[in-house]
Amino acid sequence: MSRGGLVPQARLSGPTPWVIAIMVALTVIAAATGLALRNIANAAALDVAGGVTVQIIEAQAPLRDQQARAAVRALGGVRGVVSARMVPQGEVDDLLAPWLGAAVDQDLVPVPALIDVRLDGAAGPARVAALRAVLRDVAPAARVDAQGGWLAPVFEAMDSLRWLAVAMVALLAVALAAAVLLSTRSALGAHRQTIEIVHNLGGTDGQIARIFQRLIGLDAALGSLVGLGVGLGAVLGLGSRFAALGAGLIIGGVLGPVDWLVLALVPLAAVVLAVLTARLAVLAALRKML
Numbered sequence: 001m002s003r004g005g006l007v008p009q010a011r012l013s014g015p016t017p018w019v020i021a022i023m024v025a026l027t028v029i030a031a032a033t034g035l036a037l038r039n040i041a042n043a044a045a046l047d048v049a050g051g052v053t054v055q056i057i058e059a060q061a062p063l064r065d066q067q068a069r070a071a072v073r074a075l076g077g078v079r080g081v082v083s084a085r086m087v088p089q090g091e092v093d094d095l096l097a098p099w100l101g102a103a104v105d106q107d108l109v110p111v112p113a114l115i116d117v118r119l120d121g122a123a124g125p126a127r128v129a130a131l132r133a134v135l136r137d138v139a140p141a142a143r144v145d146a147q148g149g150w151l152a153p154v155f156e157a158m159d160s161l162r163w164l165a166v167a168m169v170a171l172l173a174v175a176l177a178a179a180v181l182l183s184t185r186s187a188l189g190a191h192r193q194t195i196e197i198v199h200n201l202g203g204t205d206g207q208i209a210r211i212f213q214r215l216i217g218l219d220a221a222l223g224s225l226v227g228l229g230v231g232l233g234a235v236l237g238l239g240s241r242f243a244a245l246g247a248g249l250i251i252g253g254v255l256g257p258v259d260w261l262v263l264a265l266v267p268l269a270a271v272v273l274a275v276l277t278a279r280l281a282v283l284a285a286l287r288k289m290l
Contacts, residue, residue, distance in 0.1 A: 016183040016216070020223030021230065023176040024270050027169055028231025028263050034165030035259040036239075041158045049122045050082070051147035052131060054115035058141040061110070067139040068113035074138045078131065080120050087114040112143075123148060176270060177277045180216055184281040187212065195286075209282040213275050220274035224267030232263065 054071055058064035068086060075084035092114055119127060123146040135142040188195065195208060239255070255263075 016179065017219045017223035017226070019179045020176060020220050020270060020274065021227035023172050023179070024224045024227025024267055025231040025234070027172045027270070028228060028266050029234050030165045030168040030172065031263055031266060032231075032235040032255065032259070034162050034169070035255060035262065037158050037162045037165065039254065039256070039259070041155055041162070045148070045155065048147040050119040052117040052119060052123050052128060053145050053147055054084075054117060054131075054135065054139075055143040055145070056113040056115070056139060056141050057143055058112075059110045064110070064113050064141070067141055068115065071115055071135050071139040071142055074134055075115070075117055075131070078134055080127065081131075082118040082120050083116075084118075085116045087116055173269075173273060177273055180220070180274045180277045181281050183219075184212055184216060184278045185285065187215070188282065188285050206283075208286060209279050212282045213279050216278035217271060217275045220271045221267075224270045227270075228264075228267045231266075235263070 054075070056064050056068045056071065058067060072084050072086055075081050089111075092111055117131070121127075125146075128144055128146050132142070132144045135144065235255075
């Protein structure tokens with residue numbers, strides 16, 4: 001009982017390999033997006049975990065500068081504070097330039113003095129409260145905030161996008177299984193008479209199922225390789241574009257060796273899913289057909 005005689009089909013001639021190629025390419029892109037977002041979130045969380053920002057909100061410039069210097073000295077003596085750096089006015093102006101313009105008039109728009117504080121651990125609520133207590137007397141106009149709190153909405157948005165990527169991968173897997181199921185049923189219908197003859201000659205359901213498994217497996221393997229190439233090409237192209245931006249958060253999203261290994265396993269998972277779907281579909285159909 002030969003596979004070619006039972007279900008003759010030239011490789012890549014039908015729609016199934018191309019459908020699988022499209023599904024694999026989209027899965028690779030979605031998975032790479034989810035992995036990059038995870039890396040960005042982890043890198044950002046690690047970077048700001050021990051970060052605290054102190055703002056001296058005082059309209060009078062001399063008093064603001066005085067309190068800022070006093071705050072830096074007080075913070076330098078606090079246990080657990082690794083560093084306390086006054087942010088130069090030039091850096092503050094650069095941060096405000098997109099909203100207030102290149103030249104900010106301090107008399108018209110008083111800009112708070114900023115102090116970047118680094119702790120030896122996570123900036124939890126208790127540690128932030130302790131810093132506020134230290135600064136209450138020396139810098140009454142000080143406002144202390146954990147940097148992680150500022151980025152909480154960003155982390156939530158990235159987390160939502162990561163779950164969206166996971167959902168897309170799951171939906172693409174369902175779509176791939178559905179495509180294989182339809183292709184298998186179509187092949188079964190087209191070769192129904194041949195299958196009945198083979199079965200009457202002593203062919204078992206398992207033997208017939210293995211023929212379709214090999215057929216779908218080869219289609220899935222060829223389609224997966226094509227899809228992997230297209231998907232990796234898109235990922236590398238997009239990665240180079242984003243890397244050219246030079247933004248800190250985006251740089252943290254670089255894919256590591258484990259991430260690339262996960263992407264390389266996508267075609268293998270697609271082949272396994274296609275073969276398993278084909279086998280179950282054939283066995284279920286044969287039980288009804290014969």
